[in-house]
Amino acid sequence: MELQDARVLVTGGAGLVGSELARQLAPDNDVVVADDLSNGLRETVPEGVEFRQADLLDPADVAEVITEELDIVFHLAAANKYVNAEDTRGQFEANGELTMNVLERMDEVGVDRIAFTSSSTVYGEAPRPTPEDYAPLEPISVYGAAKLSEEALLSVYAHSHGFRVWNFRFANVVGPRFGAGVVPDFVEKLADDPETLTILGNGRQEKSYMHVEDCVAAMRHVVERADDAVNTYNLGSRTTTSVTRIADIVADEMGLDPDYEYTGGDRGWTGDVPKMRLSVEKLAALGFEPPGSSDEAVRRAARELVARVDRRDDLHPDRV
Known part of the structure; x- marks a missing residue:
């Protein structure tokens, strides 16, 4: 599908x-952002992009934002895995319901493209x-199970x-947003205590990182x-x-040399996958080679966050 004049x-x-997606799409398309602001920040929606505060668990709000004029829906709204960590049933049910609401409304008005x-x-x-x-796909967290059910x-x-x-x-x-995730967590912790950094698990958890842009x-x-x-594509x-x-990397970007304290164990929390690297061969075969390394993505994000460390009044768990 051509993303031009859509x-x-x-x-x-x-x-x-979502805010970065809106920013990249806005020059060539008519973009509408829908968000209930439970995890997002209104000020990050780019200028010139139409914003509607909407709760996708409310059918009336869904009907208002999904209309027959749409060409495609990029569905990023989710019950955030960090915000709802203690309410696993609520997290699972909310994700399924809001996605079902979106799909039913799209079908009703004849919009048939969704990312x-x-x-x-x-x-x-x-x-x-x-x-x-x-295969087989065997998630070990409720968040992963919810995402898999939504794919179904x-x-x-x-x-x-x-x-x-x-x-x-x-x-x-x-990327350059405070909120959930290890990079902003470390920046925030070291801004508060430059001498000591507590690291969940044993620190040997190893994963792939990609910059939001x-x-x-x-x-x-x-x-x-x-x-x-x-x-279906890995990114x-x-x-x-x-x-x-x-x-x-974060300590280096902040010019610090803290002591590390580990909580122990091979994972940071229940449901944490300690080792993760996705194959990106399918993506590369389609002509997109992921630029840079995981280290480079982390350093870039850390540098962006350190530059904003004095503006931590905007701390808020992000949804993707």
Whole structure:
């Protein structure tokens, strides 16, 4: 699908990825952002982009933002895995309901193209690098289970309702926003205490990181070139970075030399996948080579966050 002169809805468009997506699409398209602002920030929505505060769990709000004039929906809105960490049932049910609301309304008004932000967590603890066709998919967190169930719903609408679907399984996406995630967490902690940094787990957890600008560029590339009924792509880098290495990078960018204290164990929290690297061969075969390394993405994000460290009044968990 050509993303040119299209009417585009970005749900969750006030979050890290959503706001960057709106920024990149806005020059050539008519972009609408819908967000309930429970995790996103209104001020990050680019100027010139139409904003509507909407709760996608409310059918009336869904009907207001999804109309027949749309050409495509980028569905990024989600019950955030950090905000709702203690309410796993609520998180699972909310994600499924809001996605079902979006799909039902799209079908009602004849909008049949949707791009969905899934997650590497659908794979669980899989061999690395993990390709898109790896099976069986065995997530170990409720967040991963919710994303996988939403992919299943999208598959139904692709095969039984004539939709075209793009699923994006993200690695760890980083960028210039305070909120959830290890990079902003370390910047915030070291700003508060430059001498000591507490690291969850043993620090040897090792994952792939991708800068948000590169992530969105990859999304746009895939939507414009992949045209199967269901198009599932991993988005990440070819390399990984350990948690301790992230601490080193953040400390270096802040000009600090803190002592590290580890909480112990091979993972940071229940449901954490300690080792993750996605195969990006399918993405590369479509003509998009992920730029830079995981370390470079982390350093770039850390530098951006350090530059904003005195503006921590905007701390807020991001949705992607």
